[in-house]
Amino acid sequence: xxxxxxVSAASDTGETLRLRYAFSLSLFFNERIRIESAYGGARTHxxxxxxxxxxxFGPRLQGKVLPLAxxxxxxxxxxxxxYMLQAxxxxxxxxxxRGLMRRWDLDTGEALPPTAPNPDRPIRRTMRVAPFFDAPxxxxxxxNRTVFIGHGHRYPDPDHSIFTYYEVL
Amino acid sequence: MTEFTVPxxxxxxxxxxxxxxxxxxxxxxxxxxxxxxxxxxxLFQRIxxxxxxxxxxxxxxxxxxGGEFGLGRTDGAIELNTHFLARxxxxxxxxxxxxxxxxxxxxxxxxxxYFDAEGEGPHAWLNDTLIAGTGRIExxxxxxxxxxxxxx
Numbered sequence: 607x608x609x610x611x612x613v614s615a616a617s618d619t620g621e622t623l624r625l626r627y628a629f630s631l632s633l634f635f636n637e638r639i640r641i642e643s644a645y646g647g648a649r650t651h652x653x654x655x656x657x658x659x660x661x662x663f664g665p666r667l668q669g670k671v672l673p674l675a676x677x678x679x680x681x682x683x684x685x686x687x688x689y690m691l692q693a694x695x696x697x698x699x700x701x702x703x704r705g706l707m708r709r710w711d712l713d714t715g716e717a718l719p720p721t722a723p724n725p726d727r728p729i730r731r732t733m734r735v736a737p738f739f740d741a742p743x744x745x746x747x748x749x750n751r752t753v754f755i756g757h758g759h760r761y762p763d764p765d766h767s768i769f770t771y772y773e774v775l
Numbered sequence: 776m777t778e779f780t781v782p783x784x785x786x787x788x789x790x791x792x793x794x795x796x797x798x799x800x801x802x803x804x805x806x807x808x809x810x811x812x813x814x815x816x817x818l819f820q821r822i823x824x825x826x827x828x829x830x831x832x833x834x835x836x837x838x839x840x841g842g843e844f845g846l847g848r849t850d851g852a853i854e855l856n857t858h859f860l861a862r863x864x865x866x867x868x869x870x871x872x873x874x875x876x877x878x879x880x881x882x883x884x885x886x887x888x889y890f891d892a893e894g895e896g897p898h899a900w901l902n903d904t905l906i907a908g909t910g911r912i913e914x915x916x917x918x919x920x921x922x923x924x925x926x927x
Contacts, residue, residue: 615794618829621922623794623885623909632784659781664789673779683903706903734792734905734926736874736887743850751852753875753885755907755926757790764782770790774885774907 625772629664705735733758798829816847
């Protein structure tokens, strides 16, 4: 077993917060639908991106993402996704993946406004998420009583995202 | 039904995050009231006032602007659901909301926080930053301290 991946920080009064890597999701997509100017102006949108499948891997959960059992219903400021996972023991686990996305210009490294429309050229996107899970009573129900945060990255060819989840200890 | 071929995951690299202390809120709270509902106990604890202090944000809580509206579930966890307003040292109003989990069994009290700040103001960074935190309730239950950490 590899050493656990942990991150921690302390406040000025010595309160500490620790994160420990729990598991990851890969999500593969083949369609992105955008509703432009969805709510309140030219720079707003609502999008729909549904996974055709993916893997769950890591120390605390292994399994797969059920195909077309949910989607990311993203919007200008961030995203709000619902997916159904299936653990290796057959348990179905619901994830609500709420998060924020920052957009960066690849050439200049500058931050682009959260409501900027998609440029034609590629940009870098970094995602941070605060998910929650509904797991059945049993070996996965610790997920119902734990706060998680996550890191997300989007990759082209094939179109997929990988989310890395940490338990907030 | 359409069958899809799902590719192999090309890389299983662990996405790295950074954690940095941002600020602390010391909130004075009133006595907690519980309402027994069919979904569990809905808690209400008003935040009377308080202060924000730390390297990234300083200010005061807008008096009586909200509180903790958690749901005590039958599995022993309390779903945190906190809403209040704050005024920064620059006079700007912020909306702050927490969601998270509290467990009375072992004192676990962790949350993620969501902010609405003016889009063009000095605190606009709060609008697209993930913040995680830890809470502590004073033994006499008159004060809750929240420590906020930026997840970079």
